[in-house]
Amino acid sequence: MKSAKPGVRPDAGKSETLLQQLAQTPDALFGKGFGQQYGALCFRYKEDRSEIEILVVTSRGSRRWVIPKGWPMKGKKPYEAAAVEAWEEAGVRGRVKKDPVGRYTYLKELSEGNVTPCIVELFQIEVTEISPNFKERGQRVLDWFSPSEAARRVREIELKSLLISFKPDLRKRQG
Incomplete structure (x- = not known):
């Protein structure tokens, strides 16, 4: 019998969650280790500077709310x-x-239905410039929310916790 690709069951239906699929193929979750990604926790101050807002964007595929993130970049x-x-x-x-x-x-959905676990390191960015023209314009929706509302909108439990408890660190800024 020919085996399916790791991480995907041939009969995996859309109704099953990623975790249900992975529970049946644990080698997909633990066999190759975790992927590394870097994310941007972007924030700005409200006009009176008493509160912050956090930027969230929709993913291109599932359209769920996420923070900007991606794979390491050479150099x-x-x-x-x-x-x-x-x-x-x-x-x-x-x-x-x-x-x-x-x-x-979180579990990153890759092409062909594969998934890989990823660790995302978050870097704080105090936003000082917003451009209407950017590479993925039209592919994503973006919006600013209070930390608690941003946390409510994202799916990942650990990210929710980070957003709710986020307090900007204004020491040693890079420009």
């Missing part, structure tokens, strides 16, 4: 890769903190 430090993702996915630039402000895990 770029992790915080630089996060800043590139924020620019390409949402058209925002700003002051980037070089040290991660947190990390979370």
Whole structure:
């Protein structure tokens, strides 16, 4: 009998969750380790500067709310890769903190129905520039929310916790 690709059952239906599929093929979850990604926790102050808003964008495929993130980039430090993702996915630039402000895990859906677990290191970006013209314009929806509303909209439990508890660190900013 010919075996299916790791991480996908040939009869896996749309009604099954990713976790249900992975429970039946644990080698897909634990066999290759975790992928590394870098994410941008983009924020801005409201007009009176008493509160912040956090940027969330929709993913291109499932249209669920996420934060800008992506794979490592050759020749770029992790915080630089996060800043590139924020620019390409949402058209925002700003002051980037070089040290991660947190990390979370999630299951990345790849092509052909495969999934891989990923660890996302988050880098804080205080947004100072917003452009209407960016690489993925028209492919994503973006919006600004209070930390609690941003947390309500994303799916990943660890990311929810990071967004709710996020307090900007304004020391050692990178411009």
